[in-house]
Structures are given as C-alpha cells and as structure tokens.
Amino acid sequence: MQKGWEMFREHIGEFIGFTLVIFVASAVSSKMGVFGSLLFSALAAPLYAGYSVAAFRLVSGQPLQFSDFFKGFNYFLPLFLAGLASGILVAVGMALLLLPGIYLAVGYILTTFLIIDHRMEFWQAMETSRKIVTKNWFAFFVLAIVLFLVNLLGVLALGVGLLVTAPVTACAAAIAYKEIVGLHSAEW
Template identity: 60%
Template sequence: MEQGAQPFDFGRKVDPNTFEKLIQDGYEVDPSKYLKEGWEVFKSRPGEFIVFSVIIFVVIGLFSRLDFIGPLATTAVISPLYAGFIVVIFMLFKGREVQFGDFFKGFNYFLPLVLAGIVSGILVGIGFALLLLPGIYLAVSYMFVSMLIVDYRMEFWQAMETSRQIVTKNWFSLFVFFLLLFVVNLLGVLALGIGLLVTIPLSICSVCVAYRDIVGLHEAGELTT
C-alpha cells in the first residue's frame, strides 16, 4: 500500500498517459496461460487461499440474513475482502513475504473499492435489464477495476473507466477468458459447491496474472502497511 494512504480517502487521480500506449497499441491475450499460471500461484498458498475463501463465504451467509441493509453491507465488506486476494497475489508476484493477515489489507482501500463495487454493480445491472449485451460488455470491461485500485491507489471512477478502455481494446479475447473462468466456477458449483473454495481463488489468481501480463505491476506501488 502506498505510504500515507487511508482507508476512507477517495484514492487518487493517476496520469492517464500512463495507460495511453497500452490502450492505443493493444496487447495479446492468452487465457490458457493465465489459468495455468494462476493455478501455480494458488498452489503456492493453497491453505491460506481456501481458509480465506471460507471466511468470505461465512461473511456472505451472515449478511444475507439482513433484510434491508444486507446487499449494501455485503458489498461494503466483500469488495475489500476480494481485494485482499489481490493484495496477497501482488505481494507474491513481487517476491514479498506473506502473512495471513495480509489478506485483510484490502480494507486499506475501503472507500474506492466500495464505491466501485456499488457503481459498477448498478451500471452492469442496468445493462442487463435493458438489452443484456450492455451488461455483459460492462461485466467483462470492469475486470481490472479492483487491481487498478490496489496497484495505483486509483480513485474508483478512473479505475472503472481505465479498466473499460483497456479491456475494450481486446474485449472478445478477454470475454473468452471470462467464459473460461465461468466454466471453471461452474465445475466448482457442481462439486457440491465445495469446489468453489478452490475455483474462486484460482479465478482471482488467474485474473491477476492477466492484469500483470497486460497492464504490468506499478513498480512504485507499496503493498505493505
């Protein structure tokens, strides 16, 4: 995490020129490579990934019992928990020592993550309600939002727009990757649901590999306290 950043700040604006060349020139997409390397990342810490997934499932179960504020409360908690996977995976990419408590450092990015989760959820929902295809487009296009927030401490709207612009450059190839991850998680569901404890963190590891290969990790970023 960047020094001095606080959980309840809005993040920061990043120079858009940082991504201009990538958006203009494009990039190659290799879904099978992302999944294969994501599996290697998962295998490096299988116990911690699975235990943290159990914690997330328990949290979702608890908040689902809340009638009125349940959906909002779930978003407010799940978004940072999901980002905890990203924090740990990026630390592993950078060869840093990881402790189980690092999974909870997604809360260091609380406000931009929650705002991104709420706004993107609303936009994707509207897209599905209207014509279906806009919802699918946005769901895939926002693939890298949480990664950009964690990696750059980026404010939520710029993260959403930057992810959309990057993904749109090679949207159909990343849609194939998205479908591959959907099938992987469907297999997790068919395995009595228990398989999701493996397939969900595996999917996040794979998306992080895709982010690393396509966008590149922000070398100045600090993922410690």
C-alpha cells in the same frame, strides 16, 4: 489458469483459510436479513480484493502473510463505490439490450486491480479498465467466460469446490493483469 493454480497450490492453506473467512462472513450476514445482505455487499469488494493483494505480493516475490488478505480494506471506499457504480451501470446495460451490459461487465474487469495497484479513484479506475479492455475486448471476454466456468464447476461440486476455484481464478486474473498492464506499485 496454470500459473493461478500453481500460486494457489504453493499457498493452499492461506487461500483456503481466507476463502473460509469469506464463506463464514457470507453465511453470518445471510442470517441477518436485509441488513446482513447490505452489510455483506459493502464488505464483498474489499474481501475479494484481498485475493488480488495476496496474488500481487506473490508474483512480486514478496512473502505472504495471512493478514495481507485483509489489505483490500485499505481501499474500502473506492472499491465499494466502484462495485456500486459498475453494478448499476451493468444492470442498466443488461436491462436495455443485454449487449451493453455484457460489454460493461467485461470492460470493468480490471477495475479492482487498478484501484489497488495505481491507487485510482473508482471512476478513473472504471474508465481506465474499460479503455484497456476495449482494445482487446474479445480476449477479455474469453477470459471472463473461462473464469466463470471454472467457478461454476466449483459451485456444481456442492459449493465446496469454490474453496479451490475462487482463489485459483482470482490468482489467474491478477496474473493476467500483471502480464497485460504490469504492476505499478510494490506495496499493496
């Protein structure tokens, strides 16, 4: 988490600016009813993937430009399909006995990174993530809980805290991916 905080602090303007873009997109789409909700659901994965692209660039020693945050859209279809498929599978797992849903939610934690870094298709990324995570599932579970609790603190700070906690946790997760899997690509 410390490295995620340092990365955020060194580029605070860019990260907060991008988080505000996400907040505005969410607010605008919420005013559009069901269509807006569906629209934001489709845009959420590539938007959040923008944090990963930015973090990958920074941990690789590359310069960060604000436009890098939008490069998650280069992977729109696999990210969208991964979000849809994993969401359905986790929901079914939760409905069945709760534990399968928790297992899958943690198991798919690396999916976005694998799509961006290895250019994997959605199902291959989901399965690869699950296989990697299963080897050290409890450690990934603890990571997921820590990331969740940090973001919960952001929500409890009247939601404004998410301007800090969302990018910090995204950076921390990207750094964890790099340390566990390593970076495959040099361009995202």
